[in-house]
Amino acid sequence: MPRRSAVVLAVCLAAAFTTLLDQASMTTAVPSLRSSLGAGPVTTQWILAGYSLTFGLALVPAGRLGDRYGRRGLFAGGIALFTLSAVLAGTATEPWVVAAARLLQGAGAGIVNPQVYGIIQDLFTGRDRARALGAYATVGGVAGVIGPVVGGVVISLAGPAHGWRFVLLLTVPFGLLTIPLALRLLPRPTTVRRTPLDLPGLALLAVVTLGLLLPFVLHPATLAGAVLGLAALLWWERRCPAPLLLPELLGSRGYTLGVLTAMFQFGASLSTTLVLVLYLQDTLGWSPLRAAVTALPSALGFACASWQSWRVVGRFGRRGVACALAAAVTADLATVVIVNNGIGGQAALMATQLAMGLSGGLIVSPNQALTLAHAPAAHAGLAGAFLQVTQRISATVATAAVTGIVLTRSSTAALVVCAALMTAALICSLLDLRGGYSRSAERRRFETTESSFRS
Incomplete structure (x- = not known):
């Protein structure tokens, strides 16, 4: 690819790594933060889940605004907001x-x-x-799996009293470096595009997301808000001239099932790591460094498998993703069993983490590319944004x-929920595999994507 495009891609990937590393590293810092500030269960839930909540809510409107007014200013502004908020959290x-x-x-x-998605589509x-x-x-996958390790090392070096602050401030230097690079290197907007923005649809999507979250932090009765919001969203989208939920996307079997697979797998992977870290530090009393070492095989396995994932999916296609998901369910x-019965200790947990990392590396990138291959070319950016929205809702x-x-209950019960989510991802992947690609247009897109993987 041209050198300038490669440099722009590097800036985009650096920003993506920084924003996704932050959430993953926070899982290790939670026990220290709770002890230092005396955070209760509800506040802890908001600290962990609130990041993904607003992340998901901002994706689609930010993508639409980037399409209309250009991505350079929104990219730099988003990094600035992210960095200033990190300073606020780290000094609280x-x-x-x-x-x-x-x-x-x-x-x-x-x-x-x-904006990263849009810049890739543009260049x-x-x-x-x-x-x-x-x-x-x-x-993004590597950032997710090495985050807990990085957080554990930082807390061990800085101490539990203030280590969580350094974890929150860890991304500040990256943000300060990325902002001037973005303003200098990213392409400037040339024209204002007349991209429709479905504000009622976005508002109803926010209601649905909040309705799904609030039962876990307030009261189960708030789930009714999600149900009502979903009904209103579907009603509105059928009448909206520029709907948020495009029929071309919802009507594609490969895209819909691929999104569901990514959604369940992302939530299961993120929450499994969180449960394990809380169990090792709060229940067993392990140090953050020892807990991080236990999670280290997952990071190494993911990195190694990611490099080979294109070869695997190029040979086996969706079958490779389904087999990797089956391995992830087994590891979950x-x-x-290990946490419930206390058998095998740290070595056994490290083995399951290695299996989780290897399987995750064979799932994330191939499933995303195979899923987006089924999106209409005119809506590729929106398709990528929706893929991320569902992952953030799941997270x-x-x-x-x-x-x-x-x-409030036990780590074993929480891990059972994680295993159930991963099983749901496996079922969606198998349904996609079983359904085949009877429609010629979808089949051609799929085969084109596979051929690029083989190359």
């Missing part, structure tokens, strides 16, 4: 301030990431676009749910 003396700052930080990350075509999207997915269930709900279960 009250837990509610951390929770509020995490909401702002998630919004900043949600503004940045759709690259064909095989280069597939590789750029694959690099984005790999960077093995973790449940929000799963994180809030398992945190509440761990703090």
